[in-house]
Amino acid sequence: xxxxxxxxxLVKVYPARHGPPVRALQGVSVELESxxxxxxxxxxxxxxxxxxxxxxxxxxxxxxxxxxFGEAIVPSRHRELARSIQLVFxxxxxxxxxxxxxxxxxxxxxxxxxxxARGAQRESRIAELLAMVALGRRFARCxxxxxxxxxxxxxxxxxxxxxxxxxxxxxEPTSALDVSVRAEVINLLVRLQDELSLxxxxxxHDLATVRHLADxxxxxxxxxxxxxxxxxxxxxxxxxxxxxxxxEAVPVPDPAREAxxxxxxxxxxxxxxxxxxxxxxxxxxxxxxxxxxxxxxxRPELTELRPGHFAACHVAARNETESVARGPEPLPAG
Amino acid sequence: xTATATVTATTAAQQPVLSLRDVRVGSxxxxxxxxxxxxxxxxxLPGEKVxxxxxxxxxxxxxxxxxxxxxxxxxxxxxxEIFFENRNITDLDERGMQSVxxxxxxxxxxxxxxxxxxxxxxxxxLVETLRAHGAGKAAAHERTREVLGQVGFVDPERVAAAxxxxxxxxxxxxxxxxxxxxxxxxxxxxxxxxxxxDVTIQQQILDLVDSLQARTAMAVVWVSHDLGVxxxxxxxxxxxxxxxxxxxxxxxxxxxxxxxxxxRALLGSLPGPEVEHRAQLxxxxxxxxxxxMLQAGCPFRARCPYAFERCAEEEPPLLDRGHGSFAACWRExxxxx
Numbered sequence: 001x002x003x004x005x006x007x008x009x010l011v012k013v014y015p016a017r018h019g020p021p022v023r024a025l026q027g028v029s030v031e032l033e034s035x036x037x038x039x040x041x042x043x044x045x046x047x048x049x050x051x052x053x054x055x056x057x058x059x060x061x062x063x064x065x066x067x068x069f070g071e072a073i074v075p076s077r078h079r080e081l082a083r084s085i086q087l088v089f090x091x092x093x094x095x096x097x098x099x100x101x102x103x104x105x106x107x108x109x110x111x112x113x114x115x116x117a118r119g120a121q122r123e124s125r126i127a128e129l130l131a132m133v134a135l136g137r138r139f140a141r142c143x144x145x146x147x148x149x150x151x152x153x154x155x156x157x158x159x160x161x162x163x164x165x166x167x168x169x170x171x172e173p174t175s176a177l178d179v180s181v182r183a184e185v186i187n188l189l190v191r192l193q194d195e196l197s198l199x200x201x202x203x204x205h206d207l208a209t210v211r212h213l214a215d216x217x218x219x220x221x222x223x224x225x226x227x228x229x230x231x232x233x234x235x236x237x238x239x240x241x242x243x244x245x246x247x248e249a250v251p252v253p254d255p256a257r258e259a260x261x262x263x264x265x266x267x268x269x270x271x272x273x274x275x276x277x278x279x280x281x282x283x284x285x286x287x288x289x290x291x292x293x294x295x296x297x298x299r300p301e302l303t304e305l306r307p308g309h310f311a312a313c314h315v316a317a318r319n320e321t322e323s324v325a326r327g328p329e330p331l332p333a334g
Numbered sequence: 335x336t337a338t339a340t341v342t343a344t345t346a347a348q349q350p351v352l353s354l355r356d357v358r359v360g361s362x363x364x365x366x367x368x369x370x371x372x373x374x375x376x377x378x379l380p381g382e383k384v385x386x387x388x389x390x391x392x393x394x395x396x397x398x399x400x401x402x403x404x405x406x407x408x409x410x411x412x413x414x415e416i417f418f419e420n421r422n423i424t425d426l427d428e429r430g431m432q433s434v435x436x437x438x439x440x441x442x443x444x445x446x447x448x449x450x451x452x453x454x455x456x457x458x459x460l461v462e463t464l465r466a467h468g469a470g471k472a473a474a475h476e477r478t479r480e481v482l483g484q485v486g487f488v489d490p491e492r493v494a495a496a497x498x499x500x501x502x503x504x505x506x507x508x509x510x511x512x513x514x515x516x517x518x519x520x521x522x523x524x525x526x527x528x529x530x531x532d533v534t535i536q537q538q539i540l541d542l543v544d545s546l547q548a549r550t551a552m553a554v555v556w557v558s559h560d561l562g563v564x565x566x567x568x569x570x571x572x573x574x575x576x577x578x579x580x581x582x583x584x585x586x587x588x589x590x591x592x593x594x595x596x597x598r599a600l601l602g603s604l605p606g607p608e609v610e611h612r613a614q615l616x617x618x619x620x621x622x623x624x625x626x627m628l629q630a631g632c633p634f635r636a637r638c639p640y641a642f643e644r645c646a647e648e649e650p651p652l653l654d655r656g657h658g659s660f661a662a663c664w665r666e667x668x669x670x671x
Contacts, residue, residue, distance in 0.1 A: 178389035212605035251562035
C-alpha cells in the first residue's frame with residue numbers, strides 16, 4: 001500500500017489581535033492511500049480549509065509534519081513537492097483571472113513551472129489539457145465570463161492538472177455550481193482519477209457528493225478529527241454523535257423521508273464571541289446529547305472502535321466495548 | 335395524495351395572498367425590449383409554502399424582486415400584473431409600496447451581512463423597522479426581544495446589543511429573519527437564505543420557518559437550488575427554466591413523478607445512497623440558453639432527450655398533467671422512453 005498523503009499531529013495556530021490565538025487545527029493526523037479519495041466533512045470553523053491550505057503548501061503548520069508519497073515536506077524542497085499536489089477552489093470565477101483567456105491562464109502555469117514553454121508544443125499541451133476535461137479547442141480563446149460555471153470549473157481543473165500532479169485537494173469544487181452541472185463535474189473527477197491514478201482530498205459539506213466520491217471519510221470538529229473510516233461506515237453506521245447530527249441535518253431530496261426526521265443540534269460550531277472554548281474534555285461536549293461526566297474532564301482520543309473505523313467519543317467507545325463483550329448479534333434467520 | 339387534495343380544496347375556498355399574472359421582467363432600451371422573465375404565473379395561498387427552483391439565470395430572483403418592486407435599474411416589469419391580497423400593486427408608487435413591503439410582505443436575501451447596517455446595533459435596526467411600521471417606542475423594544483427569542487437566540491439581550499460584525503453568519507441570518515417576521519407579514523419571500531450557512535444552522539432556520547408558519551399562517555415563497563431543502567420545507571414547487579415556470583406541482587408529486595423532462599433530469603442527476611459509489615451520474619448535456627436570445631419553440635429542446643418537431647415550432651404552455659401537476663411540455667410523461 002502506497003500512501004499518497006500522511007499528516008502527523010498537524011497543529012495550526014493563528015495569532016489574534018484581540019483575545020486568545022485561534023487554534024484552527026489541534027493535532028490532525030490523516031492518511032490517504034494512493035489513487036483513493038479522502039472526504040473531509042464538517043461545519044465552517046472546523047479547520048477543513050486550513051487543512052487544505054497546509055496540504056498544498058500555501059501555509060506552514062505551527063507543528064506536525066506532512067508527507068507526500070513518502071517524502072516529508074521541508075521548506076528547501078517545497079516548490080518541487082508543490083507540483084505533486086494542487087488545489088482546486090470552490091468558486092471557479094474567482095480562481096481564474098477575468099482578464100486572461102483560457103489558454104493564457106493555462107500557459108502561465110506551464111511557463112512558471114518550465115513545462116512546454118513555447119510554440120506548437122505549448123499549444124498542443126494546452127489542447128491536450130482541455131481535452132482531458134472534455135472542452136474543445138474553441139474554449140482556448142474564451143475569457144472566464146464567457147464560460148458557464150461548469151466549464152469554468154473544468155478550466156480550473158485543467159489548470160491544476162497542467163503540472164501533472166499526483167494528488168488534488170478539492171475544496172468544495174461543486175458547491176458553487178448549479179445542480180444541473182454538478183453531475184458533469186463529479187463524473188469528470190471520477191474519470192480523471194481513473195485515467196491519471198490521481199489521489200483526491202475532497203472537502204465538502206455536501207454529504208451526498210462526499211458519499212459518492214470518497215473511499216474514506218474524516219469528520220472534523222473544531223480542529224480535531226472526531227471520526228474516520230470507510231464511507232459506508234461513517235455515513236451509514238456513524239459512531240460519533242456529531243457525525244450522526246451532521247448527517248441528520250442535511251435535508252435529502254425525498255419528501256417522504258424529510259417528513260420523518262427529528263434529531264437536531266443545539267448551539268453553533270463556532271463559539272460566539274466572548275464565549276469560552278472548552279479547553280478540557282471533549283470539544284463537542286457543549287452540544288452533545290450523550291455527554292457524561294468523563295467528557296467534561298478527559299478529551300477522547302481517536303480510537304479504532306471497529307476494524308478501520310475510528311471515533312473520538314467516550315460514549316461510543318463504551319457502547320462498542322459492551323457490545324463486543326456481549327458477543328456478536330445473532331444473525332437474523334433466513 | 336393529501337397534499338393534492340388540500341391544494342385543490344383551498345383553491346376554491348381562499349383568495350391567494352399573492353398572484354402573479356403573466357409577469358414579464360426585462361430591460362427596455364429605445365425600441366429594443368429584452369425579456370428575461372417571460373410571463374410567470376404564480377398564486378400563493380395564505381399559509382402555503384411554495385418553493386421556486388431553477389439554475390442561475392432562470393429568472394427566479396428577478397421574479398422575487400418584481401413582487402416587491404425592488405428590481406435594480408435598468409430592469410423593470412414590462413408586462414403582466416401583480417396582486418397582493420387582491421390589490422393590484424403593479425403600478426403602485428413608491429410610497430404605496432413601502433406600506434406593502436414589511437407590512438404585508440417581507441423579504442430575506444441570500445447574503446445577510448450586506449442587508450444590515452454595520453454601524454448600528456441589532457436592536458436599533460429592529461426597533462427602527464418596527465417604528466417605521468407604526469409601533470410605539472416601548473412596544474417596539476418589547477417586540478424586538480420577543481422576535482429575537484423566536485428565532486432561537488438563548489440570550490436575546492446580548493444579540494440585540496451587538497453590532498452585526500460581532501455575530502456569526504448564521505446569527506446574522508437569524509437576525510434578518512427576526513426582522514422580516516417582526517411586522518407579522520402575511521407573506522415571507524426568501525431568496526436562498528440558507529445557502530451560505532452550515533447545514534446545522536440551516537436546519538434550525540427551516541425548523542423556525544415551519545413553526546412560525548404553523549402558528550401564524552404566514553405564506554412562504556422560498557427560492558433555492560437545493561432540492562433537499564425544497565423537499566424538506568415546501569408544499570408546492572415551481573421549476574423555472576429560461577424565464578418561465580416549466581413545472582408546477584405538489585412537492586411529493588414533483589419528486590415521485592416529475593412531468594417535465596427538465597425536472598426529471600435535475601432529480602436524476604443527484605448522487606444519493608441508492609446510486610452506486612463512483613458510478614457515472616446522469617448529466618444534463620449542454621447549458622441553459624440566454625433568455626434574451628431565445629429561438630422559436632421550447633427553450634429546453636436542445637437539451638431534451640424527448641424533443642420532436644413540434645418542440646422546435648411552438649413553445650408549450652403549462653398543461654395539466656393531473657394530481658395537481660402542470661408542465662410546459664408537449665409530451666405526456668408516459669410517452670417518454
